Amino acid sequence: MPEDPTNSDRLREAAIKTVEIGRYLARKAETDADVERAQALRARCFGLAAARDADVFDALCQHILIEDSATGALVCAFRMMPLRGDGLAVGYCAQFYDLSPLGVFEGEAMEIGRFCVEPERRDPDILRMAWGFITRHVEENGVGLLMGCSSFPGTEAARYLDTFALLKARHLAPPHMMPRIKAREVFRFAARLRRRPDNREGLRHMPPLLRSYLSMGGWVSDHAVVDREMNTLHVFTAVDVGAIPEARKRLLRAEA
Template sequence: MAVLLDKGRYRARLAQTEQDVAAAQTLRMLTFATDGQDCDAFDERCAHVLVEDLQAGGALVCCFRMLTMQGGFEIGLSYSAQFYDLSALRDFTGPMVEMGRFCIHPDYNDPDILRVAWGAMTAYVDQKGIEMLFGCSSFAGTETAEYLDAFAMLKHRHLAPRRWLPRVKAPDVFRFAARLRRRPDVKQAMLRMPPLLRTYLMMGGWVSDHAVVDRHMNTLHVFTGLEIGAIPPARKRLLRAVAG
């Protein structure tokens, strides 16, 4: 068993069998409310991380998948490249990991689950020498109205550096950086910000200037990048303390 992290009642490990991957797909189906099992061709190419509740007989409470790349020249093979023009990232020279399909069981709201998941990701990043973490961060539903403060905050504080900025590719997008003129209500913005995206941003992550309207998954998502070398030292120490 490839255990990445054991913390309290939770254990994070890499999937080892087809049954492990099927369990992750089932949790994704439950979380994303898709019709039928949630699976695609990327599952075969990815490593899958499972977070299990040891006090509940090893019940699966969180999962995500990781696609490792040797550098930006492989960015076109990512899941995100279906929705975003990522040609600017072809010049990134270090190893990269795309994190996707992150979900937590809807019956669980323990913040330690997210901490353990990030601790496991930190352990993996350190083991593989990864220099950039990226993926699509999702807001529930496809209506923008309730998230305007969150999008305004992304525009004012967290847009990607120009050299890495993704361009529009999907047919249905919300160009929040161009359209929004409001100043964000910080409290409302943080209330509406998805927990995974909030964690990315706390570590110095950045986002695309538009959100993709994904009606198949019933989400709005923004491309999110995190350069490992740019994580503030205090945050790195905290993550590695969890990972250790």
């Protein structure tokens, strides 16, 4: 089991308030039953045979639930893990990516993971609610870098070539912070693709969470990891909070 790398106690104790917008309410998990509900939603969203999706990182994270205020139904869940400096190497993402180049970042970092939305709910307000909660936490805790794995359904890269070409053309990490290859099976899209992206197709196949990251000035790794256990492809994704455009910051604060 990984060691608690940095400030998880501070994260658990931070004064993160409940956020309520329209018909949805976002709150931190307070009981084991709350975490188990999140794990059950994750299993359904990821198409797992098990009743719950759980791993050793759950104990190090703060779990966030977004519920329908009227019914109490869980519509979205994700987890947050504080990291700093050498602690980047023991987060979930570090299983798949060599993050040593990110050691140049000296501030507070936060890994967002296991982000999932109930498949039958296609309401964009859910994603806005999630980012509103994250924004409030970032500002209350001085987080300077957001990071995570952005997943594509399935393990075949062919359907996403325009998306990967678009990422190569516009959204690669700064060279001095580019994560290095660590996973056994990867698709090195930046090195292999020579095509000009069809922007419309690229955006059509881009996961909503990744689009949100990129709209804030986020960047990605130059390769995608083939994760056959979760039946996904994913790219490492990060956002320098200080570099988010001011107009976008105002929108995020409005949701918080």
